[in-house]
Amino acid sequence: MAEKKVISGSEAIAIAVKLCKPKVLPLYPITPSTLVPEKLSEFVANGELDSQMVYVESEHSAASALFGAYATGVRSFTATASQGLALMHEIVPIIAASRFPAVMFIANRALSGPLNIWNDHSDSMSEKDQGWIQLFCEDTQEAFDTILMAYKLAEKENISLPVMVCADGFVLTHVYEPVTIETQEKVTEFVGEYHPKDYLDPASPKTFGAFAQPNTYFEFKEAIQIAMQEALKEIPLIHKEFAKTFGREYGNGLVELIEMKDAQYALLIAGSTVGTAREVMNELRKKGKKVGIIKIKSIRPFPVEDLINATKKLKGLGVIDRHVSIGYEGPLCTDTKAALAKQKVKVSGFIAGLGGRDIDRERIRKAFDLVIKGKEGEWLK
């Protein structure tokens, strides 16, 4: 039987990973992701998890060992945040181009500088163009569930892409919430076993990470893009299967539409901010304002069709970014504007919560208010 426990978000993620049985765990601690490797090493030490811990000397090595583990054909995992992910940057696109179905947990934290350990989305947003699927989570249960879906998705033969599971640092990693822990049998049945076609084997030598010249590099990149488009179809299917197996659902797995049926104005948000926005939305609805929320779960692949369908009747849409592409605007806003270029809806971009600045009800109220008034977005300082 599944059991409900009050645990930290990090422990929920570590348990989800344990249930997926990775064979190799290259882990390097960095705030606020550290509790995940800490819990996993505990599971290995007490015999709950049969896996090889690799005590690497940096995140660059963690990502390199993740690549190595997948080259040998086994399931693996790592977790990081902020500068850790930045240090992995060199290896991140190589894992994607090698089509290794790695799963990595990102405890979203602001990139230095100035040095800051708190939550925003600048770390994972800066890696969104590297061929990894990026799935965001609103709460700790969703983070637990998304790990299970991530392995299943990544390992689908027509996808074969790595996945970053992103959850807000501290806000979700350090919060204690009741989390339903599924049984090993059910998880194993859902996620399945991993048996890749190609892996390092002395009996049948193969080359991984080969050189590609101008006559093939283009096609190999194109293959990732095509697989990413396939993921747009695959994510809802896996999510549907997940919902059927475990009884929890998150929209269609790509986006969750909250009170969008009759909404005239809405906010598009990723991550834990959705929770606060739900409260403000309910408050405004009680006052008769027809407002809704588009919770975006999949940042890559970007669910263009879902956004077009969700915004057909909207008059105004505000996009809340927790990262800014300095010199332009929030990247989520840019993507949303591009997706909705042919729609009538006015899109206003908001920058909020940089370096752990609170995104409280007041700020969300202000965002809704400006969207309703048809105004431009602001930096919600």
Next chain:
Amino acid sequence: MSKKVENKKSEISYSGEKTAGGIELTKGAVIRNPGSTKNYKTGEWRTFKPEIDQAKCIKCGKCWLNCSDAAIYKDSEGKFQVNYDYCKGCLICSKVCPVKCISYKVEEK
């Protein structure tokens, strides 16, 4: 400990083509047949083309020993020859030849 599990599903052709530039487009750019570097004819890079004057050559083998790309070989008659499939035209051979029998000209393609 080799695994016996083989995925029976066929390779999916991601770009609609199975090859590009004569190279198999495997998933993740995996090379399943080792030694494929031989198929890469680096001679295409060449700007200068060395030529050995066999009449002057004393067969000392210095060019063969110094060639960074192992692009000089001894033929069945014992003559040193340049393998133009791989010679990149660095001209080290020409520089080290004690009798200066290796001349060069600009490659014409």
